[in-house]
Amino acid sequence: MDETRRPLSFWVLAAIFTLFVVFLYGPTLTIFVLSFQGPEGGLTFPLRGLSTHWFETLWRGTGVIDIWASFRRSAWLGLVVMVLTTVISLLAGYAFRRRFPGQDLLFNLTIASLIVPSIVVSLGIALEFRLIDDAVKAYAEAHELAWLAEGYNSAMGLFTSGLGAHLTWTLPFGLLIMFAVFNRFPGELEEAARDLGASPWQVFRHVVLPLVAPSLVGVALFGFTLSWDEIARSSQALGDLNTLPLELQGLTSTVTTPEIYALGTVTTGVSVAVIGLSFLGVAIARRRAAAKLLG
Incomplete structure (x- = not known):
């Protein structure tokens, strides 16, 4: 028997994984490709030409709704949610390291919003x-x-x-991340800093914060991307103004051109760009820290 031959289970698992990847990223890739249809293109394959016509049309405005106003609303809301999620998750994770009255109740109430259906929270x-x-x-x-x-x-x-609705979605994720981080945090480093005469603020600033900073980047990414893409919790809680995902959902019944695919590509591109810039920032910070340590 050839020992180098892969077993049948390998090929079965490989096929399942391939189907999973296609199912997960196939729709996004399809929308990306169709957004580059020519001026005479439609909403389905085959492509009729290849151009950026629909992106140019999107840039000029659809004439149905003000896309860029909703884009700005989503961006500002996402940034505010990101900052609040990061700060509250950090402080809560730090506070939960010590027992206090009502700790379990507060934790369960916070996590409960992940269990309750999003539309119920919005209503x-x-x-x-x-x-x-x-x-x-x-x-x-x-x-x-x-x-x-x-x-x-x-x-x-x-x-x-709207802000409250989004925080009910982003905060539990941020808290769970910070709880996991602080459960593994080396407390002896704080004790060593206190032995050297550091104040509680100095311990937090110079010991705790630098060590948990990479995790805070992850919390910030969760905060922005979850807010940026949120629909269900926004549907009843925003009043007269819509975010970009809600506008995009509304356009599915009124726009019958690849322009809607161009908008979907732009929204996805924003999420990817935010994640890419964050990783780039972390890499630059690590290089600077390493260079400072070496010399």
Whole structure:
């Protein structure tokens, strides 16, 4: 028997893995290719020409909705969610290293948002803010505050209800990452720093933060990309303004040209670019740290 011959199980597992990769990345690759259709191209194969016509059309605006306004809204919301997720996850992971009353309850409440269906979370947040709106309007009428009754519209918005909805999705992931990091954190390094006279802030800044910084990059990436692509939790919680994924979802029933594929390629490209720039930043930081250590 040829010992170099691979067993049947290898080929079965290889076929399953290949199908998995095709299923996972095939739709993205298909949209990417179809977005370069020529001016007479349609939404299916075969390609009719090869050009950047639909990207140029997208850049000029569709005439149906303001794509770039929703693009900016998604970008700003994603950045705010990224910062808050990173900071809160870091501080929470640091705090959870010591026992405190209600620790288990707080942890379970935080993780519970991953179990509850996203659309239910969105509906719950929308209902909560509608109750706030009703309370404000009732207060204005009861106290005859005409300026408040006439000028108040809604507390629901991009950086209120929308921000809260996205944080219910990103924070649990960030917390789980930081909990895992701090569970393996070498506490003797902090003890050595304290023995040398470092204050608690100095220990955190010069010992803890540099060691967990690579994990914080991962938390930041989770925060931005999960917010950037979020649909279900945004669907009922944003009020009158839509993010880019919601606009893209709406366009699927109104736009019948490869322009929608161009938009999908752009949104995917933003996520890939953010991840690539983050890895590049980490690599540069490591090289600088190594160069500083050597010389």
